[in-house]
Amino acid sequence: MGLLQPHARRAAGLGQQHSLKMDSPADDGASVWRLSLADFRDATAANRPTPGCGAAAAVVSDIGLALVLKGLRISEARGSELTRRRLLRSAESLIGRPGAFADADIRAFQSYLQASRDDAGDLQTASRQACAVPLATAHSCLEALELASEAWPLVAMVVRSDVQAGALLIHAGLSAALINVEADMASLDDAAAREQAGRSRERLQTDADKVLRQLLDQAEADNPSDHA
Numbered sequence: 452m453g454l455l456q457p458h459a460r461r462a463a464g465l466g467q468q469h470s471l472k473m474d475s476p477a478d479d480g481a482s483v484w485r486l487s488l489a490d491f492r493d494a495t496a497a498n499r500p501t502p503g504c505g506a507a508a509a510v511v512s513d514i515g516l517a518l519v520l521k522g523l524r525i526s527e528a529r530g531s532e533l534t535r536r537r538l539l540r541s542a543e544s545l546i547g548r549p550g551a552f553a554d555a556d557i558r559a560f561q562s563y564l565q566a567s568r569d570d571a572g573d574l575q576t577a578s579r580q581a582c583a584v585p586l587a588t589a590h591s592c593l594e595a596l597e598l599a600s601e602a603w604p605l606v607a608m609v610v611r612s613d614v615q616a617g618a619l620l621i622h623a624g625l626s627a628a629l630i631n632v633e634a635d636m637a638s639l640d641d642a643a644a645r646e647q648a649g650r651s652r653e654r655l656q657t658d659a660d661k662v663l664r665q666l667l668d669q670a671e672a673d674n675p676s677d678h679a
Contacts, residue, residue: 482553482554483502483506483510483553483554483557484550484553484554491510495507500560500561500564501556501557501560501561502553502556502557503556503560504627504630504631505552505553505556505557505559505560505584505585505588505627505628505631506552506553506554506556506557507553507627508585508588508623508624508625508627508628508631509549509550509551509552509553509555509556509588509624509628510550510553510624511620511623511624511627512549512550512588512591512592512595512620512621512623512624512625512628513546513547513548513549513550513553513624514550514617514620515595515599515616515617515618515619515620515621515622515623515624516542516545516546516549516595516598516599516617516621517546517617518613518614518616518617518620519542519595519598519599519602519613519614519617519618519621520539520542520543520546521610521613521617522602522606522607522610522611522613522614522617523535523538523539523542523602523605523606523614524539525606525607525609525610526605526606526607526610527539529607532605534605535602535605535606538598538601538602538605541598542598542602545591545594545595545598548591548594548595549588549591549592549595549621549624552584552585552587552588552591552628555584555587555588556584556585556588556631559577559580559581559583559584560581562577562580562581563577563578563580563581563638565577574638575639575640575641578635578638578639578640579639579644581631581635581638582632582635582636582638582639582644582648585628585629585631585632585635586628586632586648586651586652586655588624588625588628589625589628589629589632589652589655589656589659590655592621592622592624592625592628592659593625593655593658593659593662595621596618596621596622596625596659596662596663597662599614599617599618599621599666600618600662600663600665600666602614603615603618603666603669603670604669604673611670615666615667615670618663618666619663622659622660622662622663625655625656625659626656626659629652629655629656632648632651632652633649633652636648636649636652
């Protein structure tokens with residue numbers, strides 16, 4: 452979702468002029484997570500509004516968290532440690548939460564499209580939800596990124612690359628979700644709501660950048676090859 456009002460009107464117009472298939476994997480209530488990777492990729496690339504960058508951001512961040520969880524599980528299998536075991540339980544509780552926003556993002560934009568075509572539709576309610584979903588996605592990503600940063604020094608050396616790569620994917624998903632927020636704020640008529648969304652977006656991006664930087668600085672300092 453992005454630049455909601457003009458994008459919605461263009462999508463609706465294309466659907467009328469060219470019989471564009473407006474369905475998405477979530478139209479019938481099914482989750483994008485029931486698709487194969489190839490099917491999700493092809494659906495994302497298709498000439499229809501959803502799934503878009505919000506859904507892709509949620510999926511990418513959850514895959515990143517999966518890499519962090521892999522690192523914790525492999526490390527624990529080599530020998531249990533109390534702090535790492537606690538993080539492992541937290542990661543197991545969190546996995547799937549960022550990714551669940553993929554379906555929510557699709558539904559939110561579909562609701563906006565419907566409201567934009569229906570004179571009786573509450574466009575502002577749909578617009579607020581369109582901003583709320585990527586903000587919630589980013590909140591979930593930040594939680595995952597903080598967990599990755601905490602986990603990195605506690606995992607075995609052989610899986611630190613997985614955790615670091617996972618953190619980068621989570622950060623990318625968060626940043627992509629916040630691109631949606633920045634674009635979609637223009638659809639909000641309420642100036643106070645726009646300001647609040649803008650402040651939340653800036654804080655989330657700043658916090659995420661700081662957490663990632665801390666992890667990368669630690670990784671650089673602990674990499675023996677950097678001191679050869």
